[in-house]
Amino acid sequence: MTAVPLAFDGGAIDGGLYSTVTGWAHAAPPWLDELVRIWSEFGLALFALLMLGAWWHARGRSPAVMARVLAAPLVVVAAYLVNLVLKGLVEEVRPCRQLPGPPTLEACPPPGDWSFPSSHAVIAAASATALWLAWRGLGRLCAVAALLMAASRVWVGVHYPHDVLAGVAVGVLLAAPPALLAARAAPLVARARAGALGPVLGAGSGAHAVPSGAL
Helix, strand or coil, X not given: XXXXXXXXXXXXXXXXXXXXXXXXXXXXXXXXXXXXXXXHHHCHXXXXXXXXXXXXXXXXXXXXXXHHHHHHHHHHHHHHHHHXXXXXXXXXXXXXXXXXXXXXXXXXXXXXXXXXCCHHHHHHHHHHHHHHHHCHHHHHHHHHHHHHHHHHHHHCCCCCHHHHHHHXXXXXXXXXXXXXXXXXXXXXXXXXXXXXXXXXXXXXXXXXXXXXXXC
């Protein structure tokens, strides 16, 4: 592959490490590569399912917990949109278009689909952060899944390591403040529970009501 001139040369940061990881991928058993490829492509759907699970669990918890769970999808979308702006400012070419090497496990995104920071890593990390602050037990599972998502994007060849590390950092930093502030909407949730939305938002009985973030 012919090297592409860059305004921001990501390969100069950790192109060697990227080549090492993609080399491991090409030497790995085909079944492992296929598992990683499927996870990399479709794994974000798991975070949506985990948010549904968090909503169901929060139906019996305090209004503050429910408020954070309901805010989680909005927090993730906001983080994703901010990251699109960051990508457009940096304009880092994908490593699979910049560095020579064998074909990557995942098809290289088209020109103009910038690499830094990784959107997959941002979405996964923002999801994990928002859910961690609402339900610690589920948040731990999400954190592991987020790290696996970030690593998979390098393994399949579409991101540099620094892309996914930055994506995780951006996701956490963008998600934490609004996820924490979402608990202030607890009075709105409490009032909604007393109305027609009660079956959807749950009763939040006193026996199960706990301080936000304590799950």
